[in-house]
Amino acid sequence: MLRTLRFRIPTAGPFIKSHRFASTLTFIETSKDGSVVSSSLNALTAAQQLGNPIHAVILGSQASAAANALKSSVKCEKLAKILVSNNVGFDHYLPEKVAPVLARLLQNEEYSHFVAASSTVGKSNLPRLGALLDLQPISDITKIVDAKTFVRPIYAGNAIATVECSQPKKLISVRASAFEPIAQGSTDSALIEEVQGLEPESSIDIKWEGETLVKSERPDLGSASIVVAGGRALKDKETFDKILVPLADALHAGIGATRAAVDNGFCDNSLQVGQTGKVVAPDLYIAVGVSGAIQHLAGMKDSKVIVAINNDPEAPIFKVADYGLEGDVYEIVPELTQKLKEVQN
Numbered sequence: 001m002l003r004t005l006r007f008r009i010p011t012a013g014p015f016i017k018s019h020r021f022a023s024t025l026t027f028i029e030t031s032k033d034g035s036v037v038s039s040s041l042n043a044l045t046a047a048q049q050l051g052n053p054i055h056a057v058i059l060g061s062q063a064s065a066a067a068n069a070l071k072s073s074v075k076c077e078k079l080a081k082i083l084v085s086n087n088v089g090f091d092h093y094l095p096e097k098v099a100p101v102l103a104r105l106l107q108n109e110e111y112s113h114f115v116a117a118s119s120t121v122g123k124s125n126l127p128r129l130g131a132l133l134d135l136q137p138i139s140d141i142t143k144i145v146d147a148k149t150f151v152r153p154i155y156a157g158n159a160i161a162t163v164e165c166s167q168p169k170k171l172i173s174v175r176a177s178a179f180e181p182i183a184q185g186s187t188d189s190a191l192i193e194e195v196q197g198l199e200p201e202s203s204i205d206i207k208w209e210g211e212t213l214v215k216s217e218r219p220d221l222g223s224a225s226i227v228v229a230g231g232r233a234l235k236d237k238e239t240f241d242k243i244l245v246p247l248a249d250a251l252h253a254g255i256g257a258t259r260a261a262v263d264n265g266f267c268d269n270s271l272q273v274g275q276t277g278k279v280v281a282p283d284l285y286i287a288v289g290v291s292g293a294i295q296h297l298a299g300m301k302d303s304k305v306i307v308a309i310n311n312d313p314e315a316p317i318f319k320v321a322d323y324g325l326e327g328d329v330y331e332i333v334p335e336l337t338q339k340l341k342e343v344q345n
Ligand SMILES: Cc1cc2nc3c(=O)[nH]c(=O)nc-3n(C[C@H](O)[C@H](O)[C@H](O)COP(=O)(O)OP(=O)(O)OC[C@H]3O[C@@H](n4cnc5c(N)ncnc54)[C@H](O)[C@@H]3O)c2cc1C
Pocket: 230, 231, 232, 233, 257, 258, 259, 260, 261, 272, 273, 274, 275, 276, 277, 278, 289, 290, 291, 292, 293, 294, 295, 296, 299, 309, 310, 311, 312, 315, 327, 328, 329, 330
C-alpha cells in the first residue's frame, strides 16, 4: 500500500541570509553538441511553477550558443535572465568544479530556490551544494504544492513524502518524468548575461581524463517514447540480443533491463531501470521476462502504458501492467515482432 508521509525541514543555520526578492536559479545542462538536454526543459517547467522570476545558468564552452537556442525555442514567461559562462573548464560538469560556482551564485540574496533536473549531473551537484551552503537539499521531487512544500517518492516509491521546507533557500532536484517539458516557442524578453570572473574552482585537484561512450543508433533510454526491457528470463547476452533487439528495432524503442539482466552481463549497466538505475516514464514500456521487483518498479511504474510478458501468472509485474501476456517470452516475443513487421510493411 502506498503511504503518504509529511516531513518538515527546519530553518538552516546562519550561513545563508534570507532572500530579499524571491527568484529561482535554474541549472540548464547541455549535451556535447551544445543542445539543451531534455530533462532541463522539464526542470524549467518545475521552476516556472514556483512562480518566481527565473534566472537560468548555463556553464561550459557552448553556453552562449545554448542560451540563444534556449531563448528562441522555449516559451517561459518567468525566464528573466540566462547567465552564461563559456569557460571550457566547466565542460563535462565535474561536480567538484561546478558545485562551488553554483554555491557562489546562490549566495546572492535574491535567490530563494535552486532547481536542477534529477539527472546524473543534477544528482552529483545537489548534495555538494547542500554541504557548501549548509542547507538540506530536497531531491527528486514529483510535485510542487507551493513554494516551500514539495512531494517526493521515498523507499523506492513505496511511500510518498510531502516535505515542507522552512530554509531560506530551497535546493531542489526535479524528477523529469513528473513534469512536462516547458512549452515550445520563444522568450524574447529573456536577457543573456555573461557572468564575468566565473571560473571553475575546486578545493581538490581533479581533472577530466576522458570517456568511452557506447555508440548507438537507438533512442536513448531516458528519452525514448517506447522502452522494451528484458529480465533474467532472457538467460544470457546472446539470447537478450536475439529476442529483445528485433522487437526494439520494430518499435524504434530504447532498450532497458533489470538489475538481474545487467548483473548477469546481458547488457551494459547504463540500461538498468529502477531504484539504482534510470527512472523512465515512456508512453509504452514492454517488460519481457521481468518479475516486477519493487526496485525495478521504482524506475518504470509511471510509464503511461505497461505491457508485461511473463510465464508466471503471479508475477508482481502483472499488478502494474495495463496489458499482460501470460506465456513464454521465447514464443510470444518473436511472434509479436513478426506481426509488427507485417503491419509496418
Ligand atoms: C538495494 C537494491 C537495489 C536494486 N535496484 C534494482 C534496480 O534498480 N533495478 C532492478 O531491476 N532491480 C533492482 N534490484 C534487484 C531486484 O530486487 C530484483 O532482483 C530484480 O529486479 C529481478 O530482476 P528480474 O525481474 O530480471 O529477475 P527475476 O526476479 O528472476 O524474474 C524473472 C522473471 O522472468 C519470468 N520468466 C522466466 N522464464 C520465462 C519465460 N521463458 N517466459 C516468460 N517469463 C519468464 C519469471 O516468471 C520471473 O517473473 C535491486 C535490489 C536491491 C536489494
